[in-house]
Amino acid sequence: MALDLVGRPLAVSSPQGRFAAGAARLDGRTMTSATAVGKQLFATFDSGDVLRVHLGLYGAWDLYGDVSPLGDGARARSSLGAPRVRPGAVMDAQPSTRRLRMGEAESVLMVDQDAWPPPPIGQVRVRLDSGTVVADLRGPTACEVLTADEAALVRDRLGPDPQTVDDVDAAGQVVVDRVTRRNVAVGQLLMDQSVVAGIGNIYRAELLFRARLDPWTPGRRVPADVVRAIWQDWARLLADGIRDGLILTREDLDAAGRAAALHDPTLRHWVYGRGGLPCRVCGTPVLVEEMATRKLYRCPRCQT
DNA sequence: AAAACATGCTCAT
DNA sequence: TGAGCCTGTTTTA
Numbered sequence: 001m002a003l004d005l006v007g008r009p010l011a012v013s014s015p016q017g018r019f020a021a022g023a024a025r026l027d028g029r030t031m032t033s034a035t036a037v038g039k040q041l042f043a044t045f046d047s048g049d050v051l052r053v054h055l056g057l058y059g060a061w062d063l064y065g066d067v068s069p070l071g072d073g074a075r076a077r078s079s080l081g082a083p084r085v086r087p088g089a090v091m092d093a094q095p096s097t098r099r100l101r102m103g104e105a106e107s108v109l110m111v112d113q114d115a116w117p118p119p120p121i122g123q124v125r126v127r128l129d130s131g132t133v134v135a136d137l138r139g140p141t142a143c144e145v146l147t148a149d150e151a152a153l154v155r156d157r158l159g160p161d162p163q164t165v166d167d168v169d170a171a172g173q174v175v176v177d178r179v180t181r182r183n184v185a186v187g188q189l190l191m192d193q194s195v196v197a198g199i200g201n202i203y204r205a206e207l208l209f210r211a212r213l214d215p216w217t218p219g220r221r222v223p224a225d226v227v228r229a230i231w232q233d234w235a236r237l238l239a240d241g242i243r244d245g246l247i248l249t250r251e252d253l254d255a256a257g258r259a260a261a262l263h264d265p266t267l268r269h270w271v272y273g274r275g276g277l278p279c280r281v282c283g284t285p286v287l288v289e290e291m292a293t294r295k296l297y298r299c300p301r302c303q304t
Numbered sequence: 305a306a307a308a309c310a311t312g313c314t315c316a317t
Numbered sequence: 318t319g320a321g322c323c324t325g326t327t328t329t330a
Contacts, residue, residue: 056312058324139324200311
């Protein structure tokens with residue numbers, strides 16, 4: 001997404017108005033690089049400023065124009081983040097819809113070719129417009145302009161991200177240390193972005209089930225090898241998720257099951273979102289509890 | 305129509 | 318620990 005905006009001067013605005021000052025600071029500058037670390041996007045501009053965006057629970061990018069992987073010059077609208085644009089959710093001159101890649105990870109709606117630039121839909125905090133690509137940001141939990149130093153400080157507070165570390169194995173040792181020295185529940189530590197970056201509620205539940213580990217186990221009671229295995233599993237699941245544009249955490253599915261899971265969210269996970277339903281391994285009802293105000297899913301029999 | 309809910313985080317107490 | 322933020326979909330009344 002961001003790569004479609006790198007290298008050309010951008011018109012930056014805040015249709016909603018809440019980011020007017022930040023937009024003015026970036027307007028006319030050229031984005032030179034964009035990197036995601038954990039759940040955050042850092043886009044650097046030729047002025048040295050960095051746009052930091054965190055989508056949070058509700059944030060999303062709406063993309064219009066010649067956006068990869070569309071690449072066919074279509075004037076199209078797609079979205080990244082949650083909630084997704086669902087086919088048919090937005091009707092316009094050309095109601096034809098199609099899906100890209102897998103499932104509903106990326107939904108595309110054709111838009112009126114004559115309406116360019118497209119009118120903002122909803123509360124658009126910031127619009128980045130390269131002339132051929134428009135990116136609209138809605139509902140982010142964070143959207144701010146930082147100096148390079150300020151951005152570095154934010155990054156330094158994050159634990160390792162398998163996608164950005166130089167050495168995955170060495171980074172794993174950092175995570176081992178940060179988990180095994182704490183008395184806090186491992187389920188809570190995995191969601192702590194300063195311990196390891198990027199794990200959310202779905203991956204927390206699924207990683208711990210795959211490791212057959214009770215989320216309530218204090219960090220210091222978890223064997224180092226188990227933490228290391230979870231880190232390696234996280235690196236793999238994240239790479240899969242990026243490749244597929246979808247969180248699918250079951251490796252027990254055959255081709256048909258996989259195809260079904262793309263269509264049906266309830267088939268994608270071992271325990272996440274399956275409270276009360278039978279564990280896929282042992283049949284015991286999946287427990288739903290609260291951990292630090294977030295829902296925690298686990299199998300009381302498989303995870304010890 | 306209203307309420308509940310959601311892949312998240314920050315701040316105050 | 319709880320409130321607040323922010324947007325959209327799904328479920329309930």
